[in-house]
Amino acid sequence: xxxxxxxxxxxxxxxxxxxxxxxxxxxxxxxxxxxxxxxxxxxxxxxxxxxxxxxxxxxxxxxxxxxxxxxxxxxxxxxxxxxxxxxxxxxxxxxxxxxxxxxxxxxxxxxxxxxxxxxxxxxxxxxxxxxxxxxxxxxxxxxxxxxxxxxxxxxxxxxxxxxxxxxxxxxxxxxxxxxxxxxxxxxxxxxxxxxxxxxxxxxxxxxxxxxxxxxxxxxxxxxxxxxxxxxxxxxxxxxxxxxxxxxxxxxxxxxxxxxxxxxxxxxxxxxxxxxxxxxxxxxxxxxxxxxxxxxxx
Amino acid sequence: xxxxxxxxxxxxxxxxxxxxxxxxxxxxxxxxxxxxxxxxxxxxxxxxxxxxxxxxxxxxxxxxxxxxxxxxxxxxxxxxxxxxxxxxxxxxxxxxxxxxxxxxxxxxxxxxxxxxxxxxxxxxxxxxxxxxxxxxxxxxxxxxxxxxxxxxxxxxxxxxxxxxxxxxxxxxxxxxxxxxxxxxxxxxxxxxxxxxxxxxxxxxxxxxxxxxxxxxxxxxxxxxxxxxxxxxxxxxxxxxxxxxxxxxx
Numbered sequence: 179x180x181x182x183x184x185x186x187x188x189x190x191x192x193x194x195x196x197x198x199x200x201x202x203x204x205x206x207x208x209x210x211x212x213x214x215x216x217x218x219x220x221x222x223x224x225x226x227x228x229x230x231x232x233x234x235x236x237x238x239x240x241x242x243x244x245x246x247x248x249x250x251x252x253x254x255x256x257x258x259x260x261x262x263x264x265x266x267x268x269x270x271x272x273x274x275x276x277x278x279x280x281x282x283x284x285x286x287x288x289x290x291x292x293x294x295x296x297x298x299x300x301x302x303x304x305x306x307x308x309x310x311x312x313x314x315x316x317x318x319x320x321x322x323x324x325x326x327x328x329x330x331x332x333x334x335x336x337x338x339x340x341x342x343x344x345x346x347x348x349x350x351x352x353x354x355x356x357x358x359x360x361x362x363x364x365x366x367x368x369x370x371x372x373x374x375x376x377x378x379x380x381x382x383x384x385x386x387x388x389x390x391x392x393x394x395x396x397x398x399x400x401x402x403x404x405x406x407x408x409x410x411x412x413x414x415x416x417x418x419x420x421x422x423x424x425x426x427x428x429x430x431x432x433x434x435x436x437x438x439x440x441x442x443x444x445x446x447x448x449x450x451x452x453x454x455x456x457x458x459x460x461x462x463x464x465x466x467x468x469x470x471x472x473x474x475x
Numbered sequence: 476x477x478x479x480x481x482x483x484x485x486x487x488x489x490x491x492x493x494x495x496x497x498x499x500x501x502x503x504x505x506x507x508x509x510x511x512x513x514x515x516x517x518x519x520x521x522x523x524x525x526x527x528x529x530x531x532x533x534x535x536x537x538x539x540x541x542x543x544x545x546x547x548x549x550x551x552x553x554x555x556x557x558x559x560x561x562x563x564x565x566x567x568x569x570x571x572x573x574x575x576x577x578x579x580x581x582x583x584x585x586x587x588x589x590x591x592x593x594x595x596x597x598x599x600x601x602x603x604x605x606x607x608x609x610x611x612x613x614x615x616x617x618x619x620x621x622x623x624x625x626x627x628x629x630x631x632x633x634x635x636x637x638x639x640x641x642x643x644x645x646x647x648x649x650x651x652x653x654x655x656x657x658x659x660x661x662x663x664x665x666x667x668x669x670x671x672x673x674x675x676x677x678x679x680x681x682x683x684x685x686x687x688x689x690x691x692x693x694x695x696x697x698x699x700x701x702x703x704x705x706x707x708x709x710x711x712x713x714x715x716x717x718x719x720x721x722x723x724x
Contacts, residue, residue, distance in 0.1 A: 188579040190567050195517040195575075195656035197564055198505055202522065202529035209532075289718070345543050352540045355498055355533065360557035363501075363564035369657065377581045404654050408519070411653035411718050412660075 189370045196366035196438060199405060200250045204358055207251030211258035212350045216342040218262050227268075235271035235313050238264075239306055242276025242283075248405040249277035249433050250362065253442045254354050260446065261332040266324050267317030270455070271309045273443075277406040277433035278305030287429065290410035296474060297422070301429045304466045308430065312458045316451055324451040326444075357445055365403070365441035372401045372437065385420050392467045395424035396460065399432030406433035423471030430463045495541045497561035502533035504568025515712040516574035518655045574713040575656045577634045577648035578678065595722055596623040603723045608633050608649040610720030612662050615697065617722070622689040629699060630684045631664060632710060635675045638665065644698065645671045647683055652714045659714065665690065665698035674704045682707050 228234045245255065256273045260266055277283065279302055291297040321330045381398040384390035395416070404412055409432050413425050433439075435456055443452055508514055509527040518526065595601065596618040605611045608631040614624070633647035644667045650659040666683055668674075675681050685702035 184576075184579055187573055188575060190570060191517065191573060191575050191579075191656050193564075194567055194572075197568075198508070198514065198517045198526055199519075199522060199655040199657075201505060202525040205529040205533060344539070348536055348540045348543060351536055352495070352498070355536075356554075356557045356561070359498060359501060359564075360560035363560050367563070373657065379581055402657055404658050408654040408718075409658075412658040414653075414717070 185374055189374045192373050193366045193370035196369050203248035203251035207254040208354045211254035212347055214258040215350050235268055238268050238272040239275035239309050241272050242280035252276050260329050267313045270316050271313035274312055274434045275306055275309035282407040287410040290414045300426050300470050304430045308462045311462055312455050315458045319451050361441045365438035369403045369437045391421050391424040392427045395428040396431040399428045400436045403436035403438035422474050423467040426470045427463055427467040434459050494558050495537050497558045499537040500565035501561050502530045504565050506530040513572040516572050575659050580659050580661045596620045601722050605722045607715045607720045608662050609651040609715035609717050614722045624687045627687045629687055632682045635677050635679055635681055637677055643669050650714045651717050666702050667698045667700050668702045680707045680709050
């Protein structure tokens with residue numbers, strides 16, 4: 179039993195570990211988003227991306243290959259893409275797929291699960307499928323209903339980027355950094371509080387029941403908020419005690435929705451759209467994990 | 476006519492500039508932890524360089540932005556809510572840094588597994604032999620033959636804890652991380668040593684050199700016997716990194 183002092187110390191160490199781990203990726207993401215905001219013209223995106231909606235989302239789902247950063251680094255990029263006029267459904271496909279379909283995540287998953295390569299394919303396939311389904315679902319909302327007011331306005335009135343000057347670039351970076359970093363801190367405090375209050379044993383107490391084990395591993399991924407590029411090594415430690423389907427559920431859901439990501443995604447989506455995304459991801463991930471349990475049996 | 480840089484109320488400019496202190500403090504806090512070589516208390520070593528670089532980039536940008544704010548070239552005003560949340564994070568960064576300790580992590584049922592299901596019982600055939608507590612645990616989990624590592628010499632470092640089930644035995648514990656302290660799991664080794672209380676105090680760091688002996692001939696558990704116990708300082712990296720010490724054939 180920990181003393182209050184030890185609990186507080188644990189809380190501080192955990193909160194700082196989330197902040198410090200995500201910090202470089204957030205900075206990198208904001209740098210990329212600043213470049214996008216300064217130099218990318220909306221008409222370029224329209225010209226480059228496929229006209230057909232499904233194909234366009236498929237292409238955007240693979241954008242993570244070019245930007246292999248932790249999922250939290252994708253938030254500022256997604257915001258800048260919306261502000262450049264991309265539809266929020268298209269950006270959702272990028273936001274959810276990029277953390278899974280990127281070389282670092284795939285490589286680390288292959289290394290961790292070299293004894294069972296099918297897990298890598300299940301992860302990539304499910305990540306892509308869920309991203310496309312969630313993109314379709316969130317598209318039922320108009321930009322005004324789905325997006326935070328400032329972003330919805332920017333999306334509707336997407337215009338040519340302002341003249342790129344150092345002053346303008348610094349201003350864009352700072353306004354994005356203040357928003358994203360403050361939410362990162364808030365999310366980290368939530369992650370740490372949840373970890374201190376809910377012991378890990380709770381998640382492992384249901385390993386005998388497939389459905390509950392899938393839910394509990396998804397809950398573990400949600401609470402831990404580990405970077406997608408290394409979560410496979412963490413999941414490795416649970417292979418011996420949890421069903422493979424629940425491991426797959428952890429690997430799919432963790433990078434898409436966790437406490438840290440949900441906090442940051444609030445800078446893009448209104449609560450209703452965010453709730454829909456959350457439900458779609460959990461439901462589809464559960465179904466896919468069930469499918470995996472039969473396919474891998 | 477006033478130049479443009481003086482067109483706005485001076486207090487407003489200074490207030491905007493002061494509010495840049497929050498992001499500046501956040502980056503300075505991370506940089507100070509890096510300079511004190513304490514980033515390993517929180518994250519995997521592979522992230523330490525880019526974290527330090529990111530902190531320096533933010534500091535430079537904040538300074539330029541503050542200059543522009545005072546010169547009135549930028550007009551965005553950070554919200555109070557964002558500033559206060561950032562300051563909360565900064566406060567934590569400037570408190571004394573402590574790594575997560577084994578007693579702060581609940582024992583896990585999870586067993587670390589290696590990167591193959593091959594039977595890794597032939598110690599001499601291993602191309603990568605374990606050298607950390609985590610690496611040895613991976614090896615044990617990947618060999619089904621009880622007692623396969625009996626009489627092997629072993630050296631590990633960890634934190635001492637009393638074994639509630641035996642007076643003659645104590646535990647050496649070390650946390651293992653994949654990414655950062657958030658995903659830490661606890662690894663434990665038994666050490667059998669009469670009168671260990673005289674040479675190893677609970678919650679202190681020790682290096683143990685000894686010989687492996689099966690605890691029970693029917694399972695894969697081991698205890699270290701004939702142990703030499705040396706008190707050591709907390710290592711620079713208090714955690715084992717699982718991916719760095721996976722035994723392979």
